[in-house]
Amino acid sequence: MSAFVVISSRGEQRVRSGHPWVYRADVVDVRAAAGEVVQVFGPRRRLVGSALFSDRSQIPIRMLTRGEVAADAPLLRARLERAIRFRELLGLDATAYRLVHGEADLLPSLIVDRYGEYLVVQALSQGMDRLLPSMTAMLVELLRPAGVLARNDPKVRTLEGLEQRVDVLHGAVPESVDVREGPVEYEVDLRRGQKTGLFLDQRENREAAARYARGRLLDCFSYHGGFALRLARQCPEVEAIEISAEAVARIQANAARNGVPHVQAREANVFDELRRLDKAGARYDTIVLDPPAFAKNKAAVPNALGGYKEINLRAMRLLAPGGCLVTCSCSYNVNEEIFAAVLHEASADSHTPVTILEKRMQGRDHPVLVGVPETYYLKCFILRRVE
Numbered sequence: 001m002s003a004f005v006v007i008s009s010r011g012e013q014r015v016r017s018g019h020p021w022v023y024r025a026d027v028v029d030v031r032a033a034a035g036e037v038v039q040v041f042g043p044r045r046r047l048v049g050s051a052l053f054s055d056r057s058q059i060p061i062r063m064l065t066r067g068e069v070a071a072d073a074p075l076l077r078a079r080l081e082r083a084i085r086f087r088e089l090l091g092l093d094a095t096a097y098r099l100v101h102g103e104a105d106l107l108p109s110l111i112v113d114r115y116g117e118y119l120v121v122q123a124l125s126q127g128m129d130r131l132l133p134s135m136t137a138m139l140v141e142l143l144r145p146a147g148v149l150a151r152n153d154p155k156v157r158t159l160e161g162l163e164q165r166v167d168v169l170h171g172a173v174p175e176s177v178d179v180r181e182g183p184v185e186y187e188v189d190l191r192r193g194q195k196t197g198l199f200l201d202q203r204e205n206r207e208a209a210a211r212y213a214r215g216r217l218l219d220c221f222s223y224h225g226g227f228a229l230r231l232a233r234q235c236p237e238v239e240a241i242e243i244s245a246e247a248v249a250r251i252q253a254n255a256a257r258n259g260v261p262h263v264q265a266r267e268a269n270v271f272d273e274l275r276r277l278d279k280a281g282a283r284y285d286t287i288v289l290d291p292p293a294f295a296k297n298k299a300a301v302p303n304a305l306g307g308y309k310e311i312n313l314r315a316m317r318l319l320a321p322g323g324c325l326v327t328c329s330c331s332y333n334v335n336e337e338i339f340a341a342v343l344h345e346a347s348a349d350s351h352t353p354v355t356i357l358e359k360r361m362q363g364r365d366h367p368v369l370v371g372v373p374e375t376y377y378l379k380c381f382i383l384r385r386v387e
């Protein structure tokens, strides 16, 4: 008999309600090895579907199919093709974007990003790690990339008992790759850059911010200058703040490359810098806050909220009347409602009336699967200081 797992009725209900994950507490019996594709049965031995199995994770079951539908190579290939075709339909004005967004493309724990003629893949569960060679072969056949790099170094892999490693899986991958996002050109280090090289999920928010940005801009948590470079054409003064010296060097190189030398980057801690600028009575017409995820888990939420409030309160005070604040949170554990409440508190405590110009999320190439809140992680509010 093929590998199988029996889950509780609560687990079965969760799957029937459309969520692809079953937690450890709802696993009743396991006859499977680490990383196998398993059949999943409910408590009354009714077939629920097929799934990726992990023997280490708190999420041992990630559903691939429901009922009798086989989770075989043709099905996985069809899902890859559909994901790729969807991105083509979006007509993105960029040569770097996400091709596969895990659960939202019904390919749980698989990430595929395109950077020009190269692909970067991530397998974030035991099951997907085991399938990675065949998924890579399918991607090569479908897209003919010059190289495929596995950025299997995210920390979450350790929760699955998987090694953190970076490997070339196909062809050759150079030390740096040139890509374009709208009018901005970047040189990307696919092996060492954060995430898979760039924060591709903010592309559409940078475009949206360009509708309002003007005057003096402060781009906080700038990384390689994503917002600063995109907004530099309409902002005659641009300051970018970033804590990583390596990233600051990249912002400077990117500014020269894009012919926007007025983008001034400095290495600093945003918390200290906002406090200093506030004391000095500085004023900006446009401010961007795009911090790293302050709440990586539920326990970290109270501290994270303090951090979000602090930077938003300071930024609102630094904003000139009529100015625009682009403020983001990529913590899944701080949902839109909670983030909005923090912004409300920051506005009240700083006596700064602000209106919401736009409520946004991650770009459309990082889709949100309805019923799976974990796929909605990036919140972006564009606010205007009224007076």
Ligand SMILES: C[S@@+](CC[C@H](N)C(=O)[O-])C[C@H]1O[C@@H](n2cnc3c(N)ncnc32)[C@H](O)[C@@H]1O
Pocket (backbone or CB within 6 Å): 194, 198, 199, 202, 220, 221, 222, 223, 224, 225, 226, 227, 241, 242, 243, 244, 247, 268, 269, 270, 271, 290, 291, 292, 293, 330
């Ligand atoms: C979400 S990324 C920013 C992405 C960027 N806005 C973009 O569009 O590409 C967060 C960045 O904040 C930086 N960072 C983290 N803590 C910081 C701090 N306290 N002060 C300044 N930068 C910080 C990280 O190094 C990282 O580059």
